[in-house]
Amino acid sequence: MNTISKEHSGPNGVRGIIFDLDGTLLNTLADIGDSINAMLAEYGFPGHTMDDYRRFIGNGIRMLVMRALPIEGRSSEMMDRCVQRARERYWDNWNRKTRPYDGINELIDALETKGLPKAVLSNKPHDFTVRYIDEYFKGRHFSVVLGQSERFPVKPDPASALEIARQLDLPPSTILFVGDSIVDVQTATAAGMRPVGVGWGFKGTGDLKVNGCPTIVEHPLDILGLI
Numbered sequence: 001m002n003t004i005s006k007e008h009s010g011p012n013g014v015r016g017i018i019f020d021l022d023g024t025l026l027n028t029l030a031d032i033g034d035s036i037n038a039m040l041a042e043y044g045f046p047g048h049t050m051d052d053y054r055r056f057i058g059n060g061i062r063m064l065v066m067r068a069l070p071i072e073g074r075s076s077e078m079m080d081r082c083v084q085r086a087r088e089r090y091w092d093n094w095n096r097k098t099r100p101y102d103g104i105n106e107l108i109d110a111l112e113t114k115g116l117p118k119a120v121l122s123n124k125p126h127d128f129t130v131r132y133i134d135e136y137f138k139g140r141h142f143s144v145v146l147g148q149s150e151r152f153p154v155k156p157d158p159a160s161a162l163e164i165a166r167q168l169d170l171p172p173s174t175i176l177f178v179g180d181s182i183v184d185v186q187t188a189t190a191a192g193m194r195p196v197g198v199g200w201g202f203k204g205t206g207d208l209k210v211n212g213c214p215t216i217v218e219h220p221l222d223i224l225g226l227i
């Protein structure tokens, strides 16, 4: 059954919200970092700090693995093996330390009450993205959940964001796109959506400000004031 309400529109004309996943809805940093470090250790490569992973995450798993590998480990054959092994390690370690950020569940519930359709768009592989939403947001409804797959190029290409707008049957200009990284801001802008940067994620607000993100919120419930 299609539960998308086309009726809702707040005073600011917002009719839908797309959320980034890593660093926006969920703090997945430690599970990702631990998994990649475990993969690196298997191949005898040095690991990285969690702060390093804040910088490495954001452009999909292949880019993450490439950034984590030393230059001499980046042949395409080695990359393929390491990406596969990283996926396996992460599949087994995905939910040990991951938690929603404070205030996220309250925000999701408030949006639910308002009847505003919600979606998730991540550069994390699609199967992981769906698994996270199913596990951490049980009983809460997202109209569309899209992770990275063969179907669309990774963010900041706007194709996947525009596909969500199509599925929500909403004009892109009525959609808030909420994320912690400049990749999300670029995606929103390229899709003609309204970018909202968050201050609690992996990246901090410095990059968002330098790159001209027009709106930055410090707490999830601040988003309610934008719709």
Ligand SMILES: O=C(O)COP(=O)(O)O
Pocket: 020, 021, 022, 023, 057, 058, 059, 060, 061, 064, 121, 122, 123, 124, 125
């Ligand atoms: O896994 C990544 O590269 C980033 O995922 P995100 O798009 O949910 O931040």
